[in-house]
Amino acid sequence: MTLLVALIVLVIIGLTSASVMRSVLSTDVVANNTRVQTLATQAAQIGLRYCETQAVADANGTPAALPASPADYWNTYSHWAEKKVGIYEVPEDYMLSSNSTFSPEKLPQCMVQQLVINGKTVYQVTAQGYSPDYSADGDGYTDTGSVVWLQSVVYLN
Secondary structure (H helix, E strand, C coil): CHHHHHHHHHHHHHHHHHHHHHHHHHHHHHHHHHHHHHHHHHHHHHHHHHHHHHHHHHCCCCCCCEECCCCCHHHCHHHHHCCCCCCEECCHHHHCCCCCCCCCCCCCEEEEEEEEECCEEEEEEEEEEECCCCEECCCCCEEECCEEEEEEEEECC
């Protein structure tokens, strides 16, 4: 009888241990997904700032901006996937610092489009940031990882 009770208690302890381990694993996956999303967001912010500074620097000369018509280039997937004219990849030295441990496989990209809003010329900046575990298929569609898109509008006096 004692052996049977001990065996039942052992099975209960084993099932409880397995349940706790599964819960811990799920928590680790959620924490890693949050970390990866945060890194992609930071990469997109770096890309956004890079193109904003390029738009301001080029404003006195010929802006390196795409015209708004005939289409919103930022919203056209093929424009990004084929890295057509106007897509800038943020230089690696712009993104990294001496104490940086983050080195993405794919550097952030950005573009600047010239728009006219209420008769004033503004620049719409769109950036994409990628997580360290980002990978894409042959057509450029995301297989794994995170892609974060950010936009801003820059008005220059």
